[in-house]
Amino acid sequence: MASVVQLSVPKSNTTISVPTGLFINNEFVPSLDGLDPIPVYNPATEQVLCHVVSAGEKDVDRAVTAARTAFKTTWGKNVTGVERSRLINKLADLMERDSQVLAELECLNNGKPVKVARDFDIGDSVACLRYYAGWADKLVGQTIEVDRKTKVAITHPEPIGVCGQIIPWNYPIQMWAWKVAPALAVGCTIVMKPSEITPLTALKLSELVVEAGFPPGVINTIPSLGSVGGAALSSHLDVDKVAFTGSTVTGRRVMEAAAKSNLKKVSLELGGKSPQIVFESADFDQAANWVVLGILYNTGQDCTAGSRVYVQDSIYDKFVNLLASKAKELVIGDGFDERSGGGPLVSKTQYNRVWGYIESGKQEGARLVVGGEKRSTPGYYVDATIFADVRPDMKIVKEEIFGPVLSVGKFSTEEEAIALANDTTYGLGAGLHSNDASQCMRVSTALEAGTIWVNQYNLLYNNVPFGGKKQSGFGRELGSHGLEEYISTKAVHWNYGEKLDWPL
Numbered sequence: 052m053a054s055v056v057q058l059s060v061p062k063s064n065t066t067i068s069v070p071t072g073l074f075i076n077n078e079f080v081p082s083l084d085g086l087d088p089i090p091v092y093n094p095a096t097e098q099v100l101c102h103v104v105s106a107g108e109k110d111v112d113r114a115v116t117a118a119r120t121a122f123k124t125t126w127g128k129n130v131t132g133v134e135r136s137r138l139i140n141k142l143a144d145l146m147e148r149d150s151q152v153l154a155e156l157e158c159l160n161n162g163k164p165v166k167v168a169r170d171f172d173i174g175d176s177v178a179c180l181r182y183y184a185g186w187a188d189k190l191v192g193q194t195i196e197v198d199r200k201t202k203v204a205i206t207h208p209e210p211i212g213v214c215g216q217i218i219p220w221n222y223p224i225q226m227w228a229w230k231v232a233p234a235l236a237v238g239c240t241i242v243m244k245p246s247e248i249t250p251l252t253a254l255k256l257s258e259l260v261v262e263a264g265f266p267p268g269v270i271n272t273i274p275s276l277g278s279v280g281g282a283a284l285s286s287h288l289d290v291d292k293v294a295f296t297g298s299t300v301t302g303r304r305v306m307e308a309a310a311k312s313n314l315k316k317v318s319l320e321l322g323g324k325s326p327q328i329v330f331e332s333a334d335f336d337q338a339a340n341w342v343v344l345g346i347l348y349n350t351g352q353d354c355t356a357g358s359r360v361y362v363q364d365s366i367y368d369k370f371v372n373l374l375a376s377k378a379k380e381l382v383i384g385d386g387f388d389e390r391s392g393g394g395p396l397v398s399k400t401q402y403n404r405v406w407g408y409i410e411s412g413k414q415e416g417a418r419l420v421v422g423g424e425k426r427s428t429p430g431y432y433v434d435a436t437i438f439a440d441v442r443p444d445m446k447i448v449k450e451e452i453f454g455p456v457l458s459v460g461k462f463s464t465e466e467e468a469i470a471l472a473n474d475t476t477y478g479l480g481a482g483l484h485s486n487d488a489s490q491c492m493r494v495s496t497a498l499e500a501g502t503i504w505v506n507q508y509n510l511l512y513n514n515v516p517f518g519g520k521k522q523s524g525f526g527r528e529l530g531s532h533g534l535e536e537y538i539s540t541k542a543v544h545w546n547y548g549e550k551l552d553w554p555l
């Protein structure tokens with residue numbers, strides 16, 4: 052199999068070269084395991100774009116060994132924070148330089164519009180790298196008083212070691228940056244497993260890792276099936292930590308594998324069924340804009356998608372009509388068309404899954420307000436679909452759909468709205484819209500989620516922690532909290548005066 056493919060970019064006479072091997076020790080190499088290569092699709096055309104190497108267990112071992120060697124020699128405690136910062140900043144500069152090409156590749160493989168990938172996913176990823184580059188030389192421990200005359204204790208924030216990072220297909224570049232940046236800042240080395248559905252940008256970014264000047268083995272990339280490479284990383288005896296973003300079902304497997312192997316540290320960013328509450332005092336038009344953004348951004352393929360909305364009865368009918376008209380305004384189409392605000396779903400599996408939910412909504416008696424009809428053209432496109440008058444027991448209200456499908460229900464009192472919103476096994480995000488400040492404070496306190504948005508939705512910032520409660524996982528990414536996930540604090544007890552009388 053060729054180690055580099057040339058992919059044509061629609062509507063321009065250009066091609067993008069993409070390495071298709073495993074990236075280990077700063078080189079693209081073939082697999083030792085000889086598994087069948089992974090076909091990679093363009094979701095806008097349903098055609099195969101190329102094949103990439105599929106890592107097996109021997110390959111995972113090789114990547115972990117490379118990461119361990121780098122950790123012990125050129126990275127880990129052997130490199131200063133200033134140098135880590137310099138290299139991460141260099142990587143950010145290169146990502147920014149190549150943002151158009153990376154966005155086109157993301158569009159080809161994931162389907163999301165080029166402008167969204169470039170201006171949001173990649174713009175934010177560059178900023179994420181720079182944010183954590185800033186931290187790399189500012190990590191501090193503590194000097195703890197024990198006995199001023201004789202003893203002191205000092206803590207060191209040490210890198211935890213070799214980190215397995217398993218990322219999903221909905222934000223292939225952004226999830227790469229969220230995982231890689233804090234790990235590098237602290238001094239960890241990385242074995243990155245991108246989703247088998249969207250491995251191309253992680254491979255392209257690996258070229259930039261070399262160009263930036265990272266020593267071999269600091270970042271390794273192994274495209275692989277989840278049940279093979281993901282499972283092998285999670286159960287590997289020489290991996291110190293695994294950071295995972297994806298489904299709750301798979302997160303549970305990762306945690307189980309960690310527990311059964313070497314008790315490696317785990318952080319899990321999992322699914323959600325996030326609610327938004329719209330109170331009658333809210334700015335009507337703004338609330339509708341945020342609600343529509345909350346469900347349609349990334350065509351609903353978002354762990355924090357606001358997929359359930361509860362609207363106060365006094366404004367319910369009017370608000371549902373406004374949502375319907377605003378939802379129709381967003382163009383879901385070819386990502387290379389500048390007019391598109393959303394692209395196709397990522398894969399045939401997701402397409403079938405989302406249509407299964409739409410059919411179930413119809414069968415369970417929810418009122419279809421907009422969408423819900425298949426297109427007859429190629430591509431995994433699903434139009435914005437809104438169901439109103441939903442009941443809490445419906446599948447579309449209980450389960451994560453990961454598509455542009457919104458369920459709208461009615462409430463009359465604040466207590467009822469909170470109860471409906473919290474009636475879920477998930478706890479990732481929640482939003483509320485109200486012009487009553489006391490109500491905003493009361494309700495944001497009562498909502499059970501790791502992130503609460505008040506009079507906005509779905510905006511995240513690199514300096515603000517993000518993560519879940521309940522079955523949406525644990526651990527935090529972003530902000531200073533994101534560093535903690537990669538740190539093992541060492542306490543050094545230092546005696547400069549106490550004599551030990553022996554025997555005791």
Ligand SMILES: NC(=O)C1=CN([C@@H]2O[C@H](COP(=O)(O)OP(=O)(O)OC[C@H]3O[C@@H](n4cnc5c(N)ncnc54)[C@H](O)[C@@H]3O)[C@@H](O)[C@H]2O)C=CC1
Nearest residue numbers: 218219245246277278281282297298301321322354451453
């Ligand atoms: N929280 C989030 O951001 C995401 C949530 N999801 C949810 O999950 C549903 C199913 O999507 P999938 O692609 O099947 O998600 P998934 O959770 O199986 O995939 C995410 C990552 O986990 C890896 N993986 C799969 N099996 C594994 C295993 N046994 N051990 C270690 N890693 C493994 C995959 O290769 C991929 O890299 C979606 O419909 C959506 O509801 C999917 C992607 C992202």
Ligand code: BAL
Nearest residue numbers: 221296352353354355
């Ligand atoms: N929108 C935050 C990242 C995620 O969906 O996985």
